[in-house]
Amino acid sequence: MYYYLLSILKKRAPLLYQFLKKLKNKLFFNKKFINKLNKETSNLLNSIKNESYYEFQKKEFFKTKDKKSKVGILEINNSCNINCVMCDTKSSSRKKKLMSLDLCEKSVKEMHDQGIRSILLHTIGDPLANAKLKDYLKILRKYNMQAGISTNGLMLDKHVDTLTEFFDICSNIRFSIDGVKKETYEKIRFGGIFEKLIENLNLAEKKLKKIGYEFSIDLVISKDNFDELGEFIVFFKKYINNPYKNMHFNFMTSLSPSNDYFLSHNTLKEHTSKNYYCQYASSLIPYVLVDGRVSACCRDYDGSLVVDDINKNKLENMGNGNGFKTLQNAHIEESDKIDNYDLCKSCYIIDTRVSKIWRNNITNLLYKYPNEKAEFYQNFFNENLNFLKNINDTNFKKLAQKYSLV
Numbered sequence: 423m424y425y426y427l428l429s430i431l432k433k434r435a436p437l438l439y440q441f442l443k444k445l446k447n448k449l450f451f452n453k454k455f456i457n458k459l460n461k462e463t464s465n466l467l468n469s470i471k472n473e474s475y476y477e478f479q480k481k482e483f484f485k486t487k488d489k490k491s492k493v494g495i496l497e498i499n500n501s502c503n504i505n506c507v508m509c510d511t512k513s514s515s516r517k518k519k520l521m522s523l524d525l526c527e528k529s530v531k532e533m534h535d536q537g538i539r540s541i542l543l544h545t546i547g548d549p550l551a552n553a554k555l556k557d558y559l560k561i562l563r564k565y566n567m568q569a570g571i572s573t574n575g576l577m578l579d580k581h582v583d584t585l586t587e588f589f590d591i592c593s594n595i596r597f598s599i600d601g602v603k604k605e606t607y608e609k610i611r612f613g614g615i616f617e618k619l620i621e622n623l624n625l626a627e628k629k630l631k632k633i634g635y636e637f638s639i640d641l642v643i644s645k646d647n648f649d650e651l652g653e654f655i656v657f658f659k660k661y662i663n664n665p666y667k668n669m670h671f672n673f674m675t676s677l678s679p680s681n682d683y684f685l686s687h688n689t690l691k692e693h694t695s696k697n698y699y700c701q702y703a704s705s706l707i708p709y710v711l712v713d714g715r716v717s718a719c720c721r722d723y724d725g726s727l728v729v730d731d732i733n734k735n736k737l738e739n740m741g742n743g744n745g746f747k748t749l750q751n752a753h754i755e756e757s758d759k760i761d762n763y764d765l766c767k768s769c770y771i772i773d774t775r776v777s778k779i780w781r782n783n784i785t786n787l788l789y790k791y792p793n794e795k796a797e798f799y800q801n802f803f804n805e806n807l808n809f810l811k812n813i814n815d816t817n818f819k820k821l822a823q824k825y826s827l828v
């Protein structure tokens with residue numbers, strides 16, 4: 423009902439929608455929100471002091487085990503216009519294709535029957551590299567589904583009219599941008615052209631932000647871009663509404679099956695861990711792939727994490743199906759069964775408690791200091807990283823005091 427009313431509101435009264443959204447941001451993302459983050463940081467620091475990452479993850483795993491996912495993933499295409507070094511989507515051995523519209527409709531209908539109201543349109547491809555985007559959005563609209571788009575933004579000009587037309591079901595776009603210097607951007611987002619990105623961000627601002635779209639900007643941290651994070655904030659913040667809410671600096675994971683770039687460019691070796699008790703094995707988030715097979719994970723470059731098939735079985739039963747339970751048990755049993763899954767065996771992640779503290783500190787800082795110079799932000803990033811390398815209460819207090827974070 424909520425999503426139905428939301429799409430009606432966006433269609434019939436966009437100005438009222440924009441006003442209510444601003445109000446919501448004011449009411450929810452305020453000092454109280456920051457205090458909540460600080461409380462979370464304090465709990466996480468306690469956990470780091472008292473238990474290993476393995477123990478922590480195990481508890482988290484059982485908290486979410488077999489919960490129904492509220493989000494579905496529809497791989498409308500598994501192709502991409504570029505090949506970022508930390509993703510290396512071109513190394514995927516799965517056949518490149520577009521999802522058929524019949525399969526899209528079947529999947530969306532089943533997701534809807536399962537109570538899912540929000541669908542992300544990517545796995546390891548770019549939804550704007552899909553010439554038929556409009557046809558998929560039509561199907562989502564028919565079922566009152568909200569669409570989430572994450573994109574490199576380089577092909578936005580091809581879809582700007584479609585995105586305008588479908589504002590009622592798609593009003594947020596995440597732009598993934600990993601450098602503010604042309605050389606850095608083009609090294610990481612291999613095949614991308616910095617000037618084209620800027621041209622499209624300006625177009626998005628002019629045509630989409632104006633009608634109420636909310637943008638976020640994400641960056642994957644690596645040794646290649648760490649030294650320009652401060653400059654990144656100062657340059658890109660004009661494109662988003664609330665940088666503290668909509669700008670994210672994420673640690674790299676070993677998403678690409680080859681861990682070469684991850685291992686050589688990871689900035690936080692101290693907290694890098696095998697992906698024990700992975701959340702994707704805790705409960706099934708359905709990744710419906712282009713051909714209808716259902717995978718449990720975004721790292722599925724070769725189909726080896728496929729647990730079912732929507733052409734043969736109902737989505738409803740897949741969380742308890744043999745395929746998913748076998749994967750889940752391999753993660754639970756602490757035996758060598760995990761070795762049956764090559765991708766899980768070689769999967770690394772930064773301790774999620776440490777990443778959360780990192781993110782909380784940045785949100786807190788950007789909330790407090792929205793208009794500083796690049797150098798100020800860069801110094802903070804350097805000190806925040808050093809704190810994480812030697813994480814404890816005393817070092818947190820020093821950082822928090824220096825920047826008045828608590």
Ligand SMILES: C[S@@+](CC[C@H](N)C(=O)[O-])C[C@H]1O[C@@H](n2cnc3c(N)ncnc32)[C@H](O)[C@@H]1O
Pocket residue numbers: 502506508509544545546547548549572573574596597598599640641642672673674675676677678
């Ligand atoms: C795989 S992409 C697919 C969607 C779209 N092509 C994009 O780039 O936003 C989804 C997100 O994963 C991020 N990503 C890629 N490689 C990563 C890695 N090794 N670690 C963490 N995030 C990664 C991207 O930057 C992007 O924000």
Ligand code: SF4
Pocket residue numbers: 502503504505506509510511545546547548573574598
């Ligand atoms: S991160 Fe996104 S844009 Fe980059 S190669 Fe992967 S799918 Fe393509």
Ligand code: SF4
Pocket residue numbers: 697700701702703718719720721727763765766767769770
């Ligand atoms: S590859 Fe395995 S361990 Fe890694 S994220 Fe996917 S399901 Fe989890």
